[in-house]
Amino acid sequence: MITKRGLFILAGTILIVTAPMLAVAQEWQPRKPIDFVIMAGPGGGADQIARFIQSVAEQKDLTNRPLVPNNQGGGSGAEALIHVSGASDPDHTILVTLNSFFTTPLRQENLGIDIQTFTPIAMMGVDPFVLWVHKDSGITTIDEFVEQVRSMDGEFVMGGTGAGQEDSIVIAYLSGAYDLDIKYIPYEGGGAVAKDLAGKQIMASVNNPAEAKGFYEAGDFVPLLAFSDERMPAYPDVPTIKELGHDFSYYNQRAVVGAPGMSEEAAAYYQDLFAQIYESDEWQGYLESESLSPLWMDAGEQRDYWALQVENHKELLAALGE
Amino acid sequence: MEVLTLLGDGMLLALQPLNLVMILIGVTVGLFIGAMPGLGSVNGVAILLPVTFLVPPASAIIFLAAIYYGAMYGGAISSVTLGIPGASTAVATTFDGRPLARQGRASFALVTAALASFVGGTVANILFTLFAPALASVALSFGPPEVFALMLLAFATFIGLGGDDIPKTIFSICLGLVLGAVGFDQISGAPRLVLFDNTGFLQGIGFLVLAIGVYGIGEMLWTIEQTRGEVTTTTPRMTVKGMASETKEAASRAWKGTTIGSFLGFFVGVLPAAGATPGSLMSYGVAKMVSRKPEDFGKGNPDGVAAPEAANNSASTGSMLPMLTLGIPGSPTTAILLGGMVIWGLVPGPRLFVDETEFVWGLIGSFYISNLVAVLINLAFIPLFVSMLRMPFTILAPMIFVLSIAGGYAATRDMFDVWLMVIFGLGAFFLRKFDYPLAPAVLAIVLGPIAEPTLRQSLLLSSGDPSIFFTRPVAGPITIVALVLIFLPVLRLLRRGRWGS
Amino acid sequence: MRVGEIVTVGILALFSVYLMWKSAELPIGYIADTGPGGGAWPFWLSGVMLLCCGAIAFNWWRRTSPPSQSDEPLLDAYGWRMLGLVGGGIVVFVGLVSIISMYGAVAVFLFYYIRYLGRHGWALSLSISLVTPLVLFFFFEGAMRITMPTGLPFTDPVFNILYEIIY
Numbered sequence: 001m002i003t004k005r006g007l008f009i010l011a012g013t014i015l016i017v018t019a020p021m022l023a024v025a026q027e028w029q030p031r032k033p034i035d036f037v038i039m040a041g042p043g044g045g046a047d048q049i050a051r052f053i054q055s056v057a058e059q060k061d062l063t064n065r066p067l068v069p070n071n072q073g074g075g076s077g078a079e080a081l082i083h084v085s086g087a088s089d090p091d092h093t094i095l096v097t098l099n100s101f102f103t104t105p106l107r108q109e110n111l112g113i114d115i116q117t118f119t120p121i122a123m124m125g126v127d128p129f130v131l132w133v134h135k136d137s138g139i140t141t142i143d144e145f146v147e148q149v150r151s152m153d154g155e156f157v158m159g160g161t162g163a164g165q166e167d168s169i170v171i172a173y174l175s176g177a178y179d180l181d182i183k184y185i186p187y188e189g190g191g192a193v194a195k196d197l198a199g200k201q202i203m204a205s206v207n208n209p210a211e212a213k214g215f216y217e218a219g220d221f222v223p224l225l226a227f228s229d230e231r232m233p234a235y236p237d238v239p240t241i242k243e244l245g246h247d248f249s250y251y252n253q254r255a256v257v258g259a260p261g262m263s264e265e266a267a268a269y270y271q272d273l274f275a276q277i278y279e280s281d282e283w284q285g286y287l288e289s290e291s292l293s294p295l296w297m298d299a300g301e302q303r304d305y306w307a308l309q310v311e312n313h314k315e316l317l318a319a320l321g322e
Numbered sequence: 323m324e325v326l327t328l329l330g331d332g333m334l335l336a337l338q339p340l341n342l343v344m345i346l347i348g349v350t351v352g353l354f355i356g357a358m359p360g361l362g363s364v365n366g367v368a369i370l371l372p373v374t375f376l377v378p379p380a381s382a383i384i385f386l387a388a389i390y391y392g393a394m395y396g397g398a399i400s401s402v403t404l405g406i407p408g409a410s411t412a413v414a415t416t417f418d419g420r421p422l423a424r425q426g427r428a429s430f431a432l433v434t435a436a437l438a439s440f441v442g443g444t445v446a447n448i449l450f451t452l453f454a455p456a457l458a459s460v461a462l463s464f465g466p467p468e469v470f471a472l473m474l475l476a477f478a479t480f481i482g483l484g485g486d487d488i489p490k491t492i493f494s495i496c497l498g499l500v501l502g503a504v505g506f507d508q509i510s511g512a513p514r515l516v517l518f519d520n521t522g523f524l525q526g527i528g529f530l531v532l533a534i535g536v537y538g539i540g541e542m543l544w545t546i547e548q549t550r551g552e553v554t555t556t557t558p559r560m561t562v563k564g565m566a567s568e569t570k571e572a573a574s575r576a577w578k579g580t581t582i583g584s585f586l587g588f589f590v591g592v593l594p595a596a597g598a599t600p601g602s603l604m605s606y607g608v609a610k611m612v613s614r615k616p617e618d619f620g621k622g623n624p625d626g627v628a629a630p631e632a633a634n635n636s637a638s639t640g641s642m643l644p645m646l647t648l649g650i651p652g653s654p655t656t657a658i659l660l661g662g663m664v665i666w667g668l669v670p671g672p673r674l675f676v677d678e679t680e681f682v683w684g685l686i687g688s689f690y691i692s693n694l695v696a697v698l699i700n701l702a703f704i705p706l707f708v709s710m711l712r713m714p715f716t717i718l719a720p721m722i723f724v725l726s727i728a729g730g731y732a733a734t735r736d737m738f739d740v741w742l743m744v745i746f747g748l749g750a751f752f753l754r755k756f757d758y759p760l761a762p763a764v765l766a767i768v769l770g771p772i773a774e775p776t777l778r779q780s781l782l783l784s785s786g787d788p789s790i791f792f793t794r795p796v797a798g799p800i801t802i803v804a805l806v807l808i809f810l811p812v813l814r815l816l817r818r819g820r821w822g823s
Numbered sequence: 824m825r826v827g828e829i830v831t832v833g834i835l836a837l838f839s840v841y842l843m844w845k846s847a848e849l850p851i852g853y854i855a856d857t858g859p860g861g862g863a864w865p866f867w868l869s870g871v872m873l874l875c876c877g878a879i880a881f882n883w884w885r886r887t888s889p890p891s892q893s894d895e896p897l898l899d900a901y902g903w904r905m906l907g908l909v910g911g912g913i914v915v916f917v918g919l920v921s922i923i924s925m926y927g928a929v930a931v932f933l934f935y936y937i938r939y940l941g942r943h944g945w946a947l948s949l950s951i952s953l954v955t956p957l958v959l960f961f962f963f964e965g966a967m968r969i970t971m972p973t974g975l976p977f978t979d980p981v982f983n984i985l986y987e988i989i990y
Contacts (some may be wrong), residue, residue, distance in 0.1 A: 503864055719936070737972060756824075
C-alpha cells in the first residue's frame, strides 16, 4: 500500500505541472465522480439495473469519471428525490428512477418536489407486472384465482412493495376489476415479497418477472396474468389483462434523470452516454432475459410521458383512496 | 460423498494460481477496509465489482468473497483498538474487546477475535456444505411472525447487557427503538417522526450515525475527561512467542463462546432479514448466561470477544445461503454480489445449485480457502494494528475523531448525518457521565426496524389477532422462550427489590 | 452530579413527551383487523421512556443511584475546558467541512489538536496534519471512489487537479 501511495504522489507532482496544459476546452466532460443515485435500497429491481448500467459503462470505459452508485431508498424514494433536488453540483448528479418518481411527490406534497424541474436523460425500458401464485395452491388460471379469492371472503393474502406504490396500485386495480376482497401486506422490497410467496407466507404477488424468475424456473411460481399491453415473449401462454376485457396496463419505468438545474451541455453528455449504453449488446440482452420492454424516448418525449404518468397516477391513487 | 467430490473440485478451482492471488489480494484489501470505522465489506465489494470484469466470473466471485471475509475479520480490529464498532455486527465485540485493550491486552483480544472468527467461519462452511438445500427450506418457513419472535428473543438477551440501573437500561433500549422508527412508516408509507420538521430526518437515522456518535465521539470525550488526557495503554512489544502463548490462552479460555457463536450465529444468519447482528448479539447473551463467571462479562472476558466474533463470521457465511438459493440478499453486501451474479448471467434461485454446479462449489470451496488465508493474514497484521495504540494519545485521539467524521461521511454521504453524529456524540458524553448504558440503544436501532414491520405484518396476516405469535409451530416456541427470558430477571429483580431493602 | 442527574432526567422527560406528541401525528391506537397504527410503536415506546424517567427521578429522590449520591460537580474546571476545546473543536471541524472541504478541515483540526492541545512540536504537527488529508484523499477518492465534500467553489481548482491525478 505504502509504495502505491508513494507512486500516486510522485505521479501527482508530475501531473500538477502538466495538468493545465491538458485541460484544453472541448466538449463537456465530467470533472469528478458522478453521483449515481438509486431510488431504492440494495437488491431490488432498480438497484440491479443501476449496477448493471454502471458495469456496462465501466466495462466499455464510456466515462472518464466513474459512476458511483448511491442507494437512497428511504420513504418510497422521497429520500432520493430530496437528495437529488438539493444536489450542490447538478452536473454530476443523476438518478435512476421507478414509478415512485411520480407517486411519491403526489402523495407527499409537503416535500415540495416538482418532477418537471428534473432533467430528462434516458428511458432505458419498462418493467411489466405479472400475477404469481405458488404451485402448491393448485391455481393455474385467472378464473380459478378469482374463484379462490372470492371463496376466502377477505382472507386471501397478497404481498407487495410498500403502500401506495406500484404493487398496491396493480392489486387495487385487480380487486376493482374482478370485485375481489384482498388483504394486502406491505413489504420492504420485491425480493422479500418473492421469498414469502415461495415460503407460502402469502398467497399471491405481482412481482416483476426479474424478481420472480428464479422461482418460476424452479417450478415454484405459476404466472396467471400479465399487466402488459401484449403477451410477453418469455411467457407466451400467460394472458394479458387487456385480452380479458379490462383496458389496463401497468409498467415500472426504468429511467435515468438528471438533477434539476443541470446544464444543457452536461445533459447532452449524459443523454449521449446512456444512448450508447442502451444500444449496447449487454443492455439489449438484459432487456430480453429479464423481460423488460424497450421504450426509448428522447428528452422531449420523456417530459410529455412524465406529465401523462402524473395524470394517470393521480387517478390511480385517488382510486386507492390516497 | 458426492458433496465431498464437488467440494474437492471447488477447492482445487480456488487454489488455481490466478484465484489464489485474487484471494490474497481480496482478503488483504478487505481487512483494511473493514478496519476503517464506517466502511465495511459493502464498500469494498461495490468498488471492486467493476474490476471483476477483467477475470472470469468464477474468479470474480471468489475475489469478492475474499474481500467479504477480509472485511469481516477487519471489523473486530476497530472495535478492539479504537473502540468504535465499524459495523453493527461488531458492536458486541466492543463490550469485552475494549476493556481488554485498556488492560494492555489488545493483542490477546485481537488474537482471540481472529481465532474465533476462523472457527466460526469454518463451522459455518461445513454446515453450509452439508445442509445447504435443507437449510433453504428452513429459511422459507420463516415468515413475518417467526422473524418477529426471533427479534423478541434477541431483545431478551438485552436484559443482561445493561448496567445495574434497570430504568436507565430500559430507557436506552426504548430510545434506540424510537430513533429507529424515524423516517417513513413502511406499512402505511407515511412520513413519521420528522423531528423539528427537518426534512433531513426523512431518511431516518442510520445505525452508523448513532454508533459513531456514541463510540467515536462520546466515548472518546469521556475517556479524555476521565483520564485527564493521560491515557496509558501500555502494550508490550509483540513477539512470535507472545502470540503463540496468546493463541494457547485463547483456545483454553474462549472455546465456549466460540462454540456458541459458531452454531447460533450460523442459524440466525441463514434466515433472510435477520442477518449477522442479532446472531452476534444473541451469542454474546447466551455465552454470558451459560458462563460460570457472568460478572466478568463487560470487563474483558475472552468468551465475550469470541462469541460475537465467531457468530458474525458464521452468520455472514450463513447469509450467503438465502442469496444463492433464494435470490434474496441477507445484507447490502450480498445484494451487490447478487447484482454481480446477474451481470455474469447467473440466475440466483432454487435452480442455481443444479444448473451451475461448478460455480456454486467453486464459490463454497473458496470460502474455505479465503477463511484460512484471512486468519493467517489477520494474525500477521495484528502487531501493526497494536502498534498504533503505542502512538501518543494526543495524536491518536484526533486521528480517531478524524476517522469518525470522514468515515461517517463516507458511509452516509450526507453532512446532515455528520452533524447528527456530533450531536449524538455530545449527548452521549453527558449520558455516559450519568451512568446511562448506551450499547442497548445502539443495538436497538438495528433491531427495531426489523421488529416493527414484522410485528405489524403479522398482525395484518391475522387480522389483528396477537395469538398468531403463539399458535404457529415455529413462532410459538420462540415467542414463549423469549417471554420467559424477558420476565424471569424482571420478576427476580422485583422480588429482590422488595425484600432486599 | 446530584443536580445534573435531575436536570438530565427533566430534559429526557421533555424529549420523551415531544416524541410522543410527534408520533401522535399518525394513528397510535389498535385498529381493528389491522393491528397497531403507524404511530403506535414510537408513541408507546416513548411512553415507556417517560415512565423510565419517572423511575430514575424516584431513584434520585431515594438517593439510590451513584450520580444522585455524589456531591462532586458534574465537570470540574478541567472537564469544562476539555469539553470546550475538544468538543468545540469537533463542531468547528464539521462546520469547516462545508467551507474549506473535508480535507482542508481535517488538516486544520489535526494541526489545532496536535499543536495546541497536544503540545507537540511544529514539525511533527505540520507533517501529520498535511500528510493525513493527502493519504485520506487517495484512500477515499482514489481507492474507494467516495467523493467527500469539496466546500465552497473556491476550492475547485485544487480538486480538479487532484481528480485529474487519480482518474
